[in-house]
Amino acid sequence: MRPLARCLIAAAAAFAFVSLAGAQTWPVRPIRLVVGFPPGGATDVVARAFAPRLGEALGQSIVIDNRPGAGGNIGLEMVAKSTPDGYTLLKSAAGAIVIGPHLYKLSVDVARDLVPVAPTMLTTLMLVVRPGLPVRSVAELIAYARANPGKLSYGSSGIGSGLHIAGEMLVRAANIQATHVPYKGAVMALNDMLGDRVDFMFDTAPVVPHIKADRLRLLAVARATRSPMFPDTPTMAEAGTDVTVEFVQGVFAPTGTPRAIVARLNREMGRIMQSAEVRAVLTGMGAEPVTASPEEFAALLQRDRERFGAIVRAANIRVE
Template sequence: MKTSTSLAGLIRRALCAALLGVAAAASVPAQDYPTQPIRLIVSFPPGGAADVIGRTIANGLGEAFKQTIVVENRPGANGNIGADAVAKAAPDGYTLLMSSGGTVTANPFLFSKMSFDPEKDLTPVASAAVVRPYLMVHPSLPVNTVQEFIAYARANPGKLSYGSAGNGSSLHLAGEMLKRDAKIEATHVPYRGAAPALNDLLAGQVHFMFDSGPGLKHAQAGKLKLLAVGSAQRSPQVPHVPTLAESGLPGFDADTVFGVYAPAGTPTAIVNKLNAEINKVLRTPQAVAAIHAIGADILTMSVSEFVERQRAERARMGAFIKQAGIKLD
């Protein structure tokens, strides 16, 4: 009996030691992380909101970690190409994704087939900024308010066109949401990015569009008319401009949260460390200035808050896309 008891005790102590060893080994990467360069894949083209936000975070993280953060643009398929590369990367914290929230909250409903499951294959790390959709019209339109715009569109059914950054982009979805809520008809003209769409709006090739921020300077210069903000709240950058909800379209909210993601399975300690450091970077004057310059606003959250925000957005946008019948394939 004594031999059996002592043997059982030895086994228990051995198991405890093994478990402690595993826990200690798991904590080492988080304590030392990062020990090599980090690759930050931006799933949209250079010069856009995701690129500016991603490079801003990369510069700050590089200084904080004393490591090189390599930014790699992999645009295409409404963010799916870059996100797929991260979803299939090793979950060690050395490959990260910067993308719009639409890649993980809208794409699963826009595409019949995807090579990865955003909800299962990506881990939210840190929110970065809220990119607001600004409703802008060409000065040739005889309207100065949302109410006048809706009345004009209804009086000219099908004669107006609107540009977007591409099929399925957040700006496209905002346009479709406006058509639904305002009960108007307009032709969607997709572009390969927001910049060419904005250029054609300035040239009068399209009549209106939801702009993600770069158009603000043109509105201030009188080259465009800024009618409203398509977010739940007014933009701190143009606080005098009403929201669409305040302008007669209750509940209108088409803003997008851009953030950083990691492959599923990345150690929680590394995710938490990245979240803390990214939040610090985003509070610096340099980051605030860079992100405000593109018309976006800083939005920092804890990991759990970001996960919950994405879950709510997925449910909300999924319901809208299904109701609107929007499909990209």
Template sequence: MTARIDRRSILAGAGALLAAPTAGLGQQPWPQGRVLKLVVPFPPAGATDVLARLVADKLGRTWGTNIVVENRPGAGGNIGTDAVAKAEPTGDTFLIVSVGMATNQYLYQKLTYDPARDLAPITMVAMVPNLLVVNKTVPANNVAELIAYAKANPGKLTYGSSGIGTSVHLCGELFQKLTGTKMVHVPYRGTAQATQDLIGGRIDLIFDNIPQALPHVRAGSIRGFGITTAKRSPTAPEFAPIADTVPGFDVSSWFALFAPAKTPPAVIAKIQADTKAGIADPAVRAKMDALAAEPVGNSPDELGAFLQAEMKRWGDLIKEVGLKVE
């Protein structure tokens, strides 16, 4: 009898260790003593990377641990996202993504992960509006005149983007749908070259990131016609929302944290709570303001619901337009 009790105790203890990815929490609570990894599925220096480093630095100092930011770019963010989807769900690896989390399943023929099944939402870090900017030679002075010109000259205007399926591109597709216009899409590898070509007159317009476009607008090199969100941006308050002219037009670039599915809920709750507190810190907020990034910090459930809505919204548009990444 004693032997049987001992055997059960041993098995129970082993099972508890196997079942607890954060075993030893009593002595050293997660994440103390660990090196964490925040994966950015895009190259360095872009908006996703900059926000990731702000978050990693703030959380690392809050927790007294090291958070390594690892860039794993490729395939529109799919390579890095897949790596995190397949990582051990211990809380030691998490991910920052953008709109591709909602759109890539419609743009790519086959994904090696399921965004809804294989990844757990943590929190939205920030939302960033874009700015409709236009070359100085385009014969229009505002959004209404631009629409009128585009309708009178179908297929004549060209608009640049940072690549197929990016928020910059989807702004253009939604604009055409809601206004009944037809423009020619010119994709680039990022907005920097697209902005230079806009200044040089090689394309007519772009729904550009505010930090990229605003200095050129204020220098007089290009013109700003409107913000892509439903309300004005504190960073560029002089520009009215495009929605004032085009009802229903409301697009933001967004950046959110996800973890592998089955990551312990307590770990996700801690990352969410400390991220929310971190992005409210005045020093962090000042750096985000420079990116025109509005801190969010919503709950995992709220982020999950937002993702489902984005999948529906952009999935319908992508299928209607017939967008595909070859």
């Protein structure tokens, strides 16, 4: 065997040994969990629900680091470029994973540079309108939009976000005109809606308390079946406009993270997401816990990436 070949084999073996040793002793210091959205949004709320329990299971604290902007891509790119040692993880909304790559010129390849670790929840998008808008159903919203072409606006957490895609699907399916107003996070959009500056939007957990307090009006849910939290509220399909948008959020790690670490995180996350405490948080948000292996999670994301990529192209959605 040539000396160079022997050196390469020895180096590879040494790297594998070091990686295995590191995985066996991991974690020995706090873990950073990057959240690509502002505090208070659904992605952040879920991260703060499971992070303390994950830290307890691993014997190290989980430090949440909010890095909002560009539809979640700022945090995403940061994690994808980080050292794959299990000490930097990403909690991302599905939009940044399955929609963002079709819109943004990223410095990373999401499918190549991030490893799906574990899903966390299936989100329920709810169509809500500001209280001052004189509509009480999807049909009335569509009729109002047609009677007032171009006067309605809808908010989202950013161009190409899941909330934007849902709004665009409604506009196209109903053949109405409405101005999209993108924000750096759903919380900002929600605040403007509460201030009567945005007319309608699709959103998840943050709207629930406002619906219950009659500060926002819920028209429909964009899921295949009715929400257990709002059983009297129709699905979008039942309301006559089939806009079904179901996203699975999750935790990711940079590619190259030792498999043993990914496997342990997956086991712990599966147990935590099914715990009574976390299930209660999700139920209060109108969401449902999801568990799957890293491979199953990756396959689900790939299917969604293809589906929503087709929608982005058909709607000609672009980041300006």
